[in-house]
Amino acid sequence: MTRIGIDAREFTGGSRLTGIGRYLDNLVRPLLADTRIEVIAFSHTPAYLPVAWQGIRVATLPGLPRLLIDQVVLPRLASRYGVDVFFSPYYKIPFSGHFRRLITVHDVMFLRLPEFPAWKRFLSSIQLRMACARADRILVDSAYTGDDLGGLIPRHRHKLSVLYPGLEATWMAPPDADGAATARERFASGHPYFLYVGNFKPHKNVKLLVDAFAMLCGKGVAQDHMLLLAGGDPLHRPAIEKQCGQLACRERIRIHADLPDADLRSLYAGARWTVTLSEYEGFGYPLVEAMARGCPVVCYPCTSLTELAQDCVLAVPDLTREAVEDAMEEAIRMAQPSREVLIAKGRQNVMRFLDGSSSRQFAALAQNLVQGH
Numbered sequence: 001m002t003r004i005g006i007d008a009r010e011f012t013g014g015s016r017l018t019g020i021g022r023y024l025d026n027l028v029r030p031l032l033a034d035t036r037i038e039v040i041a042f043s044h045t046p047a048y049l050p051v052a053w054q055g056i057r058v059a060t061l062p063g064l065p066r067l068l069i070d071q072v073v074l075p076r077l078a079s080r081y082g083v084d085v086f087f088s089p090y091y092k093i094p095f096s097g098h099f100r101r102l103i104t105v106h107d108v109m110f111l112r113l114p115e116f117p118a119w120k121r122f123l124s125s126i127q128l129r130m131a132c133a134r135a136d137r138i139l140v141d142s143a144y145t146g147d148d149l150g151g152l153i154p155r156h157r158h159k160l161s162v163l164y165p166g167l168e169a170t171w172m173a174p175p176d177a178d179g180a181a182t183a184r185e186r187f188a189s190g191h192p193y194f195l196y197v198g199n200f201k202p203h204k205n206v207k208l209l210v211d212a213f214a215m216l217c218g219k220g221v222a223q224d225h226m227l228l229l230a231g232g233d234p235l236h237r238p239a240i241e242k243q244c245g246q247l248a249c250r251e252r253i254r255i256h257a258d259l260p261d262a263d264l265r266s267l268y269a270g271a272r273w274t275v276t277l278s279e280y281e282g283f284g285y286p287l288v289e290a291m292a293r294g295c296p297v298v299c300y301p302c303t304s305l306t307e308l309a310q311d312c313v314l315a316v317p318d319l320t321r322e323a324v325e326d327a328m329e330e331a332i333r334m335a336q337p338s339r340e341v342l343i344a345k346g347r348q349n350v351m352r353f354l355d356g357s358s359s360r361q362f363a364a365l366a367q368n369l370v371q372g373h
Contacts, residue, residue: 001035001036001037001038002036002037002038002084002085002366002367002370003037003038003040003081003082003083003084003085004031004037004038004039004040004083004084004085004086004087004366005040005042005059005078005081005083005085005086005087005099006024006028006039006040006041006042006087007042007074007086007087007088007089007090008024008041008042008043008049008053009042009043009044009061010024010089011024011043011045011048011049011050012044012045012048013045013048017050017261019106019285020089020090020106022165022285023089023104023106023141023165024089025050025052025053026165026166026167026168026358026359027163027165027166027358027359027362028053028359029050029052029053029359030356030359030360031359031362031363032052032053032056034363036363036367037363037366037367038057039053039056039057040056040057040058040059040081040083041053041056041057041058041059042058042059042061042074042077042078043058043059043060043061044060044061044063046058046060057081059077059080059081061073061074061077070092070093070094071094071095071096074086074094074097075094075095075096075097076097078094078097078099079097079098079099083099084099084100084366084369084370085099085100085101085102085366085369085370086099086100086101086102087102087103087366088101088102088103088104089103089104090103090104091103091104091105091127091128091131091132092127092131093131093134093135095130095134100136100137100366100369100370101134101135101136101137102135102136102137102138102139102365102366102369103131103132103135103137103138103139104138104139104140104141104163105128105132105138105139105140105145105149105282106140106141106145106282106283107141107145107148107280107281107282107283107304108128108145108148108149108152108282109203109280109282110124111124111125111128111152112148112280113202113203113279113280115201115202115203125152128152128153129152129153132149132153132156132159133153133155133156135156135159136159136369137159137161137365137369138156138159138160138161139161139162139163139362139365140160140161140162140163140282141162141163141164141165141282141283141304142162142164142282142283142304142307142308143162143304143307144282144303144304144306144307145162145282145283145304146160146162148303161361161365163358163361163362163365164283164352164353164358165283165285165353165358166353166354166356166357166358166359167288167289167292167350167353167354169354170265171265171289171292171293171354172292172347172350172351172354173265175269175293175294176269179266179269179270180266180269180270181270182266182270183266183267183269183270184270186266187228187254187256187266187267187270188226188228188254188270189226191224191225191226191252192224192225192226192272193225193226193227193228193270193271193272194213194225194226194227194228194271194272194273194274194275194298194328194331195228195230195267195268195271195273195274195275195290195295196209196227196228196229196230196231196274196275196276196286197230197231197264197267197268197274197276197286197289197290198230198231198276198278198286199231199232199233199236200229200231200232200233200236200237200239200240201233201236202236203278203279203280204277204278204279205277205278205279205300205319206229206236206240206277207239207240207243208277208319208321208324209227209275209277209324210227210229210240210243210244210247210253211321212321212324212325212328213227213249213253213328214247214248214249215321215325216325216328216329216332217248217249217252218248218249221329221332222249222252222328222332223332225252225272225332226252226253226254227252227253227254228253228254228255228256228267228271229253229254229255229256230255230256230257230259230264230267231256231257231259232255232257237255237257240255241255264289265289265293268289268290268292268293268294268295269293269294269295271290271295272295272296272331272332273295273296273297273298273314273328273331274286274287274290274295274296274297274298275297275298275299275328276297276298276299276300276305277299277300277316277319277324278300278302278303278305279300279302279303279319280302280303281302281303281304281305282303282304283304283308284304284305284308287299287305287308287309287313288308288350288353290346291312291346291347291349291350292346292347292350292354294343294346294347295343295346296313296314296331296339296342296343296346297309297312297313297314297342297346298313298314298316298327298328298331299313299314299315299316300315300316300318300319301313301315301316308349309349310349311345312342312345312346312349313342313346314327314330314331314334314342315327
């Protein structure tokens with residue numbers, strides 16, 4: 001039996017999982033039924049582990065500084081529990097201990113985008129390179145991330161394995177017309193709506209999306225459409241709220257924060273279109289989730305979004321207000337048969353994330369590491 005230790009500190013409560021929490025749960029959950037593998041979770045807050053994880057062995061971490069946990073407590077506990085492979089869903093890892101090391105690098109945007117200060121880029125770069133040097137295998141969320149990271153660590157490129165994050169089968173439940181109508185009534189007072197899902201950090205270009213929507217409203221093109229922004233973050237949300245509050249169409253823009261997954265699935269199902277204008281994504285859950293729920297996507301195809309979207313989206317050619325405005329106007333005017341084609345292609349596209357292959361690949365990698373391959 002292979003014992004896999006999981007750094008499960010991502011689960012700290014809240015109405016919905018973080019992106020990394022979702023990645024970790026979808027990856028680990030299928031392993032719990034594999035009799036060849038024992039999963040041991042390392043967590044500060046065992047009570048917040050996903051329901052499906054209840055009953056597994058848990059090593060409770062003390063409330064000490066993070067560096068002490070990473071480099072002193074985790075190695076000792078992992079050895080005490082007889083861990084064969086220690087998995088971290090981040091690019092940090094214990095450097096000591098007699099076990100194999102498996103890490104995930106979701107993206108390197110902190111080295112690519114100007115919104116991150118120089119000192120943070122410098123320190124993060126050192127941490128990243130040290131972790132990659134010590135890891136036995138490095139998982140990346142997309143081929144794009146693999147290429148991006150490989151250019152930074154050419155000596156360790158051979159350790160890279162692309163492993164797309166999985167998606168729960170519940171996201172593929174057949175679209176329900178009544179449920180979609182209920183979502184429109186609940187979240188948008190019965191109006192058709194564009195949907196954005198994610199945080200409001202600068203590289204997501206939420207301000208640009210709001211500006212483009214306001215122009216459509218001013219031209220009378222948006223008719224009775226609304227714009228729903230689901231998510232946000234404490235640091236950047238006030239600026240978006242202020243921007244929206246100054247617009248003549250402010251009553252047609254609503255922000256919904258901290259929605260549980262059940263509500264988010266309903267939001268996607270009820271939306272006319274989901275819009276993503278991000279400049280950098282290591283994977284891009286909202287695009288995949290929207291397609292799974294039968295919602296067509298307006299997308300600026302860049303970084304990993306190009307390989308995820310393929311030809312299943314209405315593409316925005318560049319990040320100007322005019323280009324976004326034109327794409328959203330095209331979406332509004334698109335005939336229903338053409339929209340249905342995109343929906344069907346999108347649902348077929350995301351099937352590759354639903355068959356459990358990621359978890360099986362993860363299990364095989366862990367077992368191969370133990371066997372010295």
